[in-house]
Amino acid sequence: xxxxxxxxxxxxxxxxxxxxxxxxxxxxxxxxxxxxxxxxxxxxxxxxxxxxxxxxxxxxxxxxxxxxxxxxxxxxxxxxxxxxxxxxxxxxxxxxxxxxxxxxxxxxxxxxxxxxxxxxxxxxxxxxxxxxxxxxxxxxxxxxxxxxxxxxxxxxxxxxxxxxxxxxxxxxxxxxxxxxxxxxxxxxxxxxxxxxxxxxxxxxxxxxxxxxxxxxxxxxxxxxxxxxxxxxxxxxxxxxxxxxxxxxxxxxxxxxxxxxxxxxxxxxxxxxxxxxxxxxxxxxxxxxxxxxxxxxxxxxxxxxxxxxxxxxxxxxxxxxxxxxxxxxxxxxxxxxxxxxxxxx
Amino acid sequence: xxxxxxxxxxxxxxxxxxxxxxxxxxxxxxxxxxxxxxxxxxxxxxxxxxxxxxxxxxxxxxxxxxxxxxxxxxxxxxxxxxxxxxxxxxxxxxxxxxxxxxxxxxxxxxxxxxxxxxxxxxxxxxxxxxxxxxxxxxxxxxxxxxxxxxxxxxxxxxxxxxxxxxxxxxxxxxxxxxxxxxxxxxxxxxxxxxxxxxxxxxxxxxxxxxxxxxxxxxxxxxxxxxxxxxxxxxxxxxxxxxxxxxxxxxxxxxxxxxxxxxxxxxxxxxxxxxxxxxxxxxxxxxxxxxxxxxxxxxxxxxxxxxxxxxxxxxxxxxxxxxxxxxxxxxxxxxxxxxxxxxxxxxxxxxxxxxxxxxxxxxxxxxxxxxxxxxxxxxxxxxxxxxxxxxxxxxxxxxxxxxxxxxxxxx
Numbered sequence: 180x181x182x183x184x185x186x187x188x189x190x191x192x193x194x195x196x197x198x199x200x201x202x203x204x205x206x207x208x209x210x211x212x213x214x215x216x217x218x219x220x221x222x223x224x225x226x227x228x229x230x231x232x233x234x235x236x237x238x239x240x241x242x243x244x245x246x247x248x249x250x251x252x253x254x255x256x257x258x259x260x261x262x263x264x265x266x267x268x269x270x271x272x273x274x275x276x277x278x279x280x281x282x283x284x285x286x287x288x289x290x291x292x293x294x295x296x297x298x299x300x301x302x303x304x305x306x307x308x309x310x311x312x313x314x315x316x317x318x319x320x321x322x323x324x325x326x327x328x329x330x331x332x333x334x335x336x337x338x339x340x341x342x343x344x345x346x347x348x349x350x351x352x353x354x355x356x357x358x359x360x361x362x363x364x365x366x367x368x369x370x371x372x373x374x375x376x377x378x379x380x381x382x383x384x385x386x387x388x389x390x391x392x393x394x395x396x397x398x399x400x401x402x403x404x405x406x407x408x409x410x411x412x413x414x415x416x417x418x419x420x421x422x423x424x425x426x427x428x429x430x431x432x433x434x435x436x437x438x439x440x441x442x443x444x445x446x447x448x449x450x451x452x453x454x455x456x457x458x459x460x461x462x463x464x465x466x467x468x469x470x471x472x473x474x475x476x477x478x479x480x481x482x483x484x485x486x487x488x489x490x491x492x493x494x495x496x497x498x499x500x501x502x503x504x505x506x507x508x509x510x511x512x513x514x515x516x517x518x519x520x521x522x523x
Numbered sequence: 524x525x526x527x528x529x530x531x532x533x534x535x536x537x538x539x540x541x542x543x544x545x546x547x548x549x550x551x552x553x554x555x556x557x558x559x560x561x562x563x564x565x566x567x568x569x570x571x572x573x574x575x576x577x578x579x580x581x582x583x584x585x586x587x588x589x590x591x592x593x594x595x596x597x598x599x600x601x602x603x604x605x606x607x608x609x610x611x612x613x614x615x616x617x618x619x620x621x622x623x624x625x626x627x628x629x630x631x632x633x634x635x636x637x638x639x640x641x642x643x644x645x646x647x648x649x650x651x652x653x654x655x656x657x658x659x660x661x662x663x664x665x666x667x668x669x670x671x672x673x674x675x676x677x678x679x680x681x682x683x684x685x686x687x688x689x690x691x692x693x694x695x696x697x698x699x700x701x702x703x704x705x706x707x708x709x710x711x712x713x714x715x716x717x718x719x720x721x722x723x724x725x726x727x728x729x730x731x732x733x734x735x736x737x738x739x740x741x742x743x744x745x746x747x748x749x750x751x752x753x754x755x756x757x758x759x760x761x762x763x764x765x766x767x768x769x770x771x772x773x774x775x776x777x778x779x780x781x782x783x784x785x786x787x788x789x790x791x792x793x794x795x796x797x798x799x800x801x802x803x804x805x806x807x808x809x810x811x812x813x814x815x816x817x818x819x820x821x822x823x824x825x826x827x828x829x830x831x832x833x834x835x836x837x838x839x840x841x842x843x844x845x846x847x848x849x850x851x852x853x854x855x856x857x858x859x860x861x862x863x864x865x866x867x868x869x870x871x872x873x874x875x876x877x878x879x880x881x882x883x884x885x886x887x888x889x890x891x892x893x894x895x896x897x898x899x900x901x902x903x904x905x906x907x908x909x910x911x912x913x914x915x916x917x918x919x920x921x922x923x924x925x926x927x928x929x930x931x932x933x
Contacts, residue, residue, distance in 0.1 A: 446643045446669050474646040477669045478662065516663030 180377045181344075187232045187369040189343035190308070193350035194233065194270060196379050198240050201268060204354060207246035207255055208272030208308075212237035215247030229274055230310070230369055252282035256307070260290045260359075263305035268354060273309040275317075276325045276363065290359040291334030305359040306350070312365035312403055313453060314501055319489035322497075324454040326401070329361045330430040330463070336360040336384055337431040341405035343373040345428060348382030356384060365403040387434035389441070393421035396511065397441040400424060400451040401460050404502055408451055411507035418520050420511065430460050438464060439472045446477030449510055451502050456484040478514045483507060525598040526575045528559060530584070532592045537564040541589045541659070542596065546570070547579045553599060560596065575599055587665060639666040647672045653679065714808040725868045729786070730906040733865040733877075734915060737897045738922040740881060743767055744896050746928055758823055764881070764898070766826040769853060770931050771924035772876055773797045773817050773825075776851055779917040781909055783850045785871040791908055800849030800869060801829055803836040810836050811869060813849040822931070853878065862899040873908040876921070877901035898925065 184192070198204045211233045213226025227234025237245040248255035252273060259271035273279065279286070286307070293301045313322040329337045336358055340346035346364070353360035390405055391412050400408035405426045412422035423441050427434055442448050448468050452461035461482040468480060483502045491497050505521075512520040530540045543561040547553055558570035559579065573579075580600040584590045638655055640648070644667045648655050653675045660667035693708050711719055725731070747762060754762045776783040776797050784793040799817040803810050812832035814820070820828065835841050852869045855878035866877035879899030886895040900921065904914045924931050 446641070473642045475643055477641040477643040478666075513663065516661075516666075 181374040182377065183372050184343060184375050185369065186343045186346055186364075186371045186373070187230065189347040189373075189375045190232055190350055190364065191234065191236070192375070193347045193354070194236060195239065197268075197270075197351060197354040198236070198244060200379065201355075202244075203266065204268045204270065205244045205246065205262070206233060206236060206240075206270045206272070207248050207259060208233075209248055209250055209255075209274050211272050212242060212245045212247045215242065228272060230366065232308075232364070232369065233272065252278050253285060256282035257285040257289070259305055259307070260285050260293075260303060263290070263303045263359070264293055264301055268304045268306075270306045270308060270354060273307050275321045276309040276311045277320050277323050279309075279325060279328070286329075286335070286359070286361075287332050291332050294358065295334060302357045303359045304355075304357045306353045306356075306362055307359070308350075308362045308364060310366045311363050312367055313485070313490040313497060314367045314403075316492070316494060316497065317366070317490075318492040322490035324363075324402070324452075326361070326363050326430055327454055327459045327463070330433075330460065331458075334359070335431060336429065337363070338384055338429045339363040339365075339402040340428060341365075341368070341390075341400075341402050341426050343371065343375045345382060345388065345426075347375055348380050349384065349428060351379065352381040352384050355381070360384070363402065368403055382428070384429045385432035385434055386429075387425055387427045387437035389423060389437070390426050391422065391424040393423035393445065395420045395445055396422045396447045396449065396514075397438070397445045398422050398424050398449045398451060398507070399427060399438055399441075399464050401427065401430070401453070404451040404453055407502050407504055407507065411504035411511075414504055414508060415511060415520070420515075420520070422511075427464070430463075433464070433467070435467055435471065439468065439475070442468050442472045443475040446475055447514060448476070448480045449483060449507065449514075450480070451483045451507065453485055453501055455487050456482065457487055459484060481510045481514060483510060525580055525600040526577070527595045528571060528574065528597040528599060530562060530590050530592050530594050530596050531571065533564045533567055533569065537592055539589050539591050540564050542584050542586050543568060543665075544586055545582060545597075549579055549582055551579050553577060553579055559599075562596075573599055587659070639664055641666055641668050643669040644672045647676075651676045651679070714805075714810075718808050721870070722867050725870050729868055729870060731868045731903050732906060733901050733903040734911070734918060735863045736900050736902075736918050736922055738900055738925040739886070739895050740764065740898045740925050741896045743925055743928045744881070754823070758827070760823065760826045760830065762822070762826055765853075765855060765878070766822055766829065767925065767928065767931065768876075768878055768898075768921075769799060769801070769814075769817070769825050769829065770822045771921045772851070772853060773799060774924055774931065775917055775920040777818055778920055779913060781913065782874045782904070782917045784873050784908060785850060786873055786905060786908055787871045791873075794850045796850075798848050798850045800852035800872070801832060802852060802854035802869075803833045805837060810841070810846065811849060811852055812836050812841055812845050813847065815848065851875070855879075857881065857898075863901050866901060866903045868903055868905060873905040874914075874917070875903045877903070 194206060210226045211228050256271055256273065259269040262269045290303045290305055293303050311324045311326065315322060326337050326339055329335050336356065338349050338353055338360055340349050350362060353362050391409055393412065398408040398412065405424060408424040412424055415422050423445055425438055425441050450461040450464050452459055454460060456462065461484050465480045465482055483506055485500050491500055508521050512518050540562045543563050545560050547559050553559055553573040555574065555576045556572050559573050560571045561568060562571055577599045580598040582597045584596040590596060639660060640655055641662065647669055651672065653672055655667060658667050658671050658675055659665065661671050662668040689710060693710060747764060751762050754760065780793050783797055784791050797817045799814045800811040801814065803812060814825065814828050817825065832845065849869065849872060851872055852875045854866050854875060856864055857878050857880040860880050862879040862882065864877050866875040868875055879901065881896050881898050883894055884897050885892045900918060902914060902918045
C-alpha cells in the first residue's frame with residue numbers, strides 16, 4: 180500500500196521506524212528536538228529540526244534518544260562517531276552540509292578509517308543526515324552541494340535521494356548499514372509529495388534507478404536534478420527524442436553497470452549535477468563512461484553543472500546558476516546537431 | 524563587381540560536388556589564392572582558392588550541400604561592394620576552366636581531413652568492415668554517427684544479398700555441369716572485368732593489325748653492359764634494355780606524330796607530348812601506369828620512372844591520375860621467351876609496341892656470318908588512323924634508334 184506524503188515526512192517516517200525497530204538507534208543534532216534546557220519548551224512544542232524534519236520524534240522516543248546538541252559540529256559529530264564505534268546506531272543531523280568544515284576530521288579521519296585500520300574488527304554504523312542544494316535563497320554558506328567531497332573519501336557511503344519513496348527506503352538502509360553513510364537531503368525537495376510505501380522497507384545502497392526509459396540519450400542526474408532531467412525528457416519527447424533518465428541514488432558506491440548499460444543502449448550521455456563542476460560527480464561519471472564505455476559513445480559527453488563559483492545570493496543570479504530543462508535542451512541540440520529542438 | 528566562386532569540375536566524370544567545409548565565414552576578408560572552401564567530388568577533395576582579394580560576400584551552398592558543377596557557390600566582393608550583381612550569376616566557362624587548370628589537384632587520400640567519427644561508429648565500422656572514408660557523416664560538423672554506419676551496413680547487406688543470389692546462380696550452373704568434374708566456375712569481377720571489357724571493346728571496335736620487325740641490338744647491349752655498373756653506382760638505377768626501347772619509342776613518336784594520337788568521338792586527337800603507358804603484369808591482371816610528358820625525360824629519368832611506377836603498380840599504390848591519359852603503350856613479353864606477338868590496342872590509343880626476347884642469331888653482315896643479338900618488335904596499330912606504310916616507317920625509326928644507339932644520345 181502506498182499513499183502520498185512529502186519528502187520530509189518520508190524521512191521522518193524512516194527515522195521513526197528505525198528507532199522503533201532498534202533501540203540502539205539514536206538521533207542527535209542542533210534543534211532536532213528543540214528547546215533543550217529551555218523550561219517551557221521541554222515538552223510537546225519542540226522544533227523538530229530547523230526544517231521540521233524530525234518533528235514528533237522526541238515525543239515518541241524521549242530526550243534520551245533524541246538529543247539536542249550545542250552548536251558545535253566537531254563535538255556532536257565526534258560523539259556520534261564514538262557512539263557508533265561503541266555499539267549504537269546514531270543518526271547525526273549536520274544541519275547544512277556547508278558546516279562540514281567544522282567537523283571534517285571526525286568524519287574523514289575517524290569514521291571513514293576505523294574499519295580499515297582495525298582490520299575490519301571495528302565498525303562505525305553512523306548515518307549523518309545533512310541538507311544541501313541551491314535555489315533556497317540561502318546564500319553561499321548554506322546552499323552548496325558537497326557530495327563529491329565525501330565521495331572522494333573511501334570508507335564513506337554517499338546517498339542522495341530524489342523522491343520521497345527513495346528517501347525513506349535509502350535512509351532505512353543507511354541507518355542499518357554498518358558503515359558510515361552521509362545522507363544528502365535537498366532542502367528544496369522537503370515539500371515535494373510522492374507515493375510512498377507504508378511500513379518498513381529498504382532500498383539497497385549502490386543500485387541506480389532508471390526514472391524514465393528512453394533509447395536516444397542517457398541523462399544521469401544527481402538528487403533534485405533528476406526532476407530537471409525528467410522535465411527536459413518530456414520536452415524532448417515532444418520533439419521525438421526519447422531520453423533515459425538514470426538516478427544513481429548513491430555516488431559511493433556508484434552503480435557503474437546501470438550507467439554503462441544505459442549509455443551502451445543510447446550512445447549519448449549528459450550528466451546533470453548542480454554542484455560546482457571541477458572534480459565533481461559529473462566529471463567522475465563522465466570519466467567513468469569515457470574510460471569504460473568509450474566504444475558506446477556516439478557523441479561527446481556533456482555536463483550540465485553550476486559554474487565554478489559560489490552560489491550567489493541574488494535570486495536572479497541563483498536561478499541562472501542552476502541547471503534547467505532549457506539548458507538541457509540546448510545541450511541536446513548541440514549534441515545531435517539539430518537546433519530546432521530549442522526553438523519552441 | 525562581385526566575383527563568383529564556382530563548383531569546379533575536377534575530373535571527366537564529375538557532375539556534382541559537395542561542400543565539405545567553408546574555411547571562411549560570410550564577411551571574412553580573403554586574399555587572392557587563399558583557400559576559401561573545401562569541396563569534394565566522389566574521387567577527390569580539394570581547397571578552392573579565392574579568385575580575387577576582397578570579402579566573402581555570400582555563401583550560396585552550405586556545408587554538406589551537393590551542387591552541380593559550374594554552379595555558383597559563393598561570391599567575393601571588393602571591400603566596398605555590398606550588393607551582388609545578378610548578371611554575374613551566369614557561369615563563365617572560360618574563367619571556370621582557367622581556375623581548374625591553375626589549381627593543382629591532389630588525390631583524395633593525400634588531402635582528406637580525418638573524418639569526425641563517434642567512438643561507437645568507429646567500433647561498429649571496424650566490426651562490419653565499413654570504410655569510414657566512404658561514409659558521409661550526418662552528425663554535427665559532419666560527424667559520422669552510429670546511425671550512419673548502421674545505414675551503410677544495411678546497404679552493404681542488401682548488396683551482399685545480390686552477391687549471394689549470384690553465387691546461387693553459379694552453384695546452380697555448376698550443378699548443371701556436374702558431369703564435368705574438375706571445372707571451377709568463377710564470376711568475372713573487379714580488375715578482370717575491366718580488362719575483359721576493354722580488350723573485347725578494343726578488338727570489336729577498332730581496325731587493328733600487327734606488323735613485326737627485328738632490331739639488331741648487339742651494339743646497344745654492349746653499351747648497356749659497359750655503363751650498367753657505373754650507372755648503378757652513380758644514379759642508383761639499374762639500366763635495362765627496356766629503358767632504351769622506351770626512349771627510342773618516344774623519339775620515334777615525336778617523328779611520327781600521328782602514332783601519338785587517340786581516336787575519340789570520330790576525331791583523331793594528335794598530341795605534341797608523349798604520355799607513355801607501360802604495361803605491368805600483376806598477379807591478378809594487368810595495369811598500365813603512364814609516364815606523362817615522357818619526351819622531356821632522359822634515359823636515366825625514364826629508367827627511374829619506369830622502376831618507380833612498376834613497383835608501385837605491383838604494390839597497388841598508384842594514384843588514379845597516374846593511370847590515365849596515355850597516348851601510346853609499350854608491352855613486353857620478352858622476359859617469358861616470347862618473340863613476336865600481336866598486342867591488343869589500349870583504346871583510345873592507336874598504337875602499341877610489343878617487345879619480345881633478345882635472341883642471339885647468325886646473321887650475314889656483308890658476306891660474313893656474325894653472331895648478332897636480335898630484338899623482335901611487334902607493332903599493333905589502328906588502320907582507321909594510320910596506314911601500313913607510315914606504321915612501318917614508325918617501326919623502322921624505332922629499329923634505327925636501337926641499332927644506332929648513339930643517335931639517341933645526341
